[in-house]
Amino acid sequence: MTCPTAELFELADGRMAVARAQGVRAHVRACAACQEQLRAAEAIVGQTAALRQPVDADMEARLWQALVPEVELAGARARKRAAWRELLGRRAVEMLELAWPRDGEHGWRVWMPRVIWTGVLAAILLTVLGPDVVPEESATAAPALASDAPNLAVGEPHEDAVRTAVSPPRSVFPTTAPAPSEPASMVSDALNGNTEVPAAAPRHVRGWHHLASATNSATATPGQALLACGAIVDLTEANATLVHNLSADAEIELDDGRVVVRVPKLPPGGRLVVRTADAVVQVKGTAFAVDKRNKDWTTVEVFEGVVQVDAAGHGREPQAGRETIFVHAGETRRIESVDAYLRRQIAELDDAVAAGRLEVGHEKAQRYLMVAGADGPDVDDVQLRLGGILSRTGHLAEAARLYRTVADGDGPVYARQNALAVLAVLHRDADRADAERATWDEYLVRFPDGLYVREALVRQVELGCGRADGAVEQARRTLASRFGQEPTAAAVLDRCRSR
Amino acid sequence: MANASIHMLPTEVVDEELLLEGLRAGSADAFRGLYRLYLPKVAGLCRVLLRDVGVEDAIQDTFLRVFRNIQQFRGESRLTTWVHRIATNVCLSELRQRGAWRARHDEFTDDLGDGRDVEADLALKQSSQQLQTLMDDLDPLKRTTFFLHHVEGLTAAEIGVVLGEQRGTVLKRLQRTREDLLARWPSGLPDKASVRP
């Protein structure tokens, strides 16, 4: 017997089958060289445990801290994934998952899906990590108007009543309004709602400004305005455009910052509107503040009375599809920007689907599409989601129509591919073999290097199983040459051999 | 508790199926469980491959990838094989970036001895970490193969999955690695002892 050197380690490791071990031991007993090698092997094996050193608790905690955000993300991903598996059906999702890269693979099959999924994950990230955009109840007590009272003072008529002034940079906005300083009687009256202020000529004032009433009897200090309609507006912290005219209609375009408004009494037909990028705030007689210091939302805080608030769309007009709210005294409400609103709709859509509340998901999707408009962000993704909901709730024709719209639209290539692939799966699930085959044919023509080429070919071969048909033969050949090494493809080829 | 070493956890009792179920459902507990279960294994492999440089980064990177890709794990292999494969890829790619990979590989590919003298042998003999010292001189693939087999208990076929190789290739390398170690082990056979002409 030659020396079983190769096996001494297995013997030392105690892994060798008993029968074999007996044979090796018999040899070792009679062979000095092997005895020495076995001792060495045993010594080496005896030290292997030391290679796996313990990890101290500090390091464990430190590394875990760094991983926590990823865990949260993975949790969110898993929940949404489960929801979509539920919605689209296991087969469709598994099919889509085939495009997901496996560790260690290379080439376009890896990076292409990565690009796509990065986009998807980014969207999820945005929805998960985005600001809390739920309308908030007044958490803090509404400050008394007095503390926010416009710092008005009577002075000489200002010659440059519409002087253009530079608005202060955002960073220097005081967090609270300046302390009142000796309010003059007329302004006090105005604050108390007792003053009749004649209408002023229409004018635009941007930013900080001085504003005189038509009688030139009162001048607001910088940042405050007494409007023709009788409203007192504090623009100290605002970058705003003021539009007011003889008909007692006044509008304030608030670009950023915060305005505090008190409207003692509007004349009949009078109207005061504050517009921001997110909200249209309409008022008859009240005291309130509009705050646009956050890019994602506008906050409306009402001290007295009630205001009507609509979400703003393009042109800062009330947006169709989003509800009108009334904010009452003591309340503070946040009106999201369109972007934040849309992000939330997607998040809520996914959550609703995850909770099995498909009708809510349906409504969210429709609302998203209505508010986002045809050119809005991620419209294709939401249409795909809506298609999933529709097919799940038995509205197959509608779903198919939607998938077709996305597939033939001018959205991103992955959305068009996905739509066509899911459409094919829809036909498959409805046992419409001809329609499925035609859809996969179309897929292969349109996306010859697409993500689902393998699935398209597999299905064409499966559907043509046992038929001698030129197209099926072609699919069989392509599948064999491109994916013949892969178990799924090989199995299908094996099952559906050509004759 | 604060300084307890976590490799003492009764890792054997963890049911892989249950764990996977939790991971697929996105349960934070399951992720934590996976982390605690595999941290000693991953740390051991990273240390053996990278010595003491960049070990923590590699561990972190490994778990990030594991967490990120857990949904793609389909149970085609054991979870341990999959995690080790990711850890190995992370470490080997780190070595490659350091440029140490090629140099060490060339240096040791067909090398059975490195001229260690008798005194060094004696010093080595007295050390409790002889194996670790000798391992450091092996090329990364040999180190990985030896570690996964003799420390982590993976079969040659599983190591093949980890390294993307045939089982036969793994077996051959494993045997060469054992011969290398035996030859340089202080009490090894005289004809394989490490004296260079």
Ligand SMILES: [Zn+2]
């Ligand atoms: Zn022998």
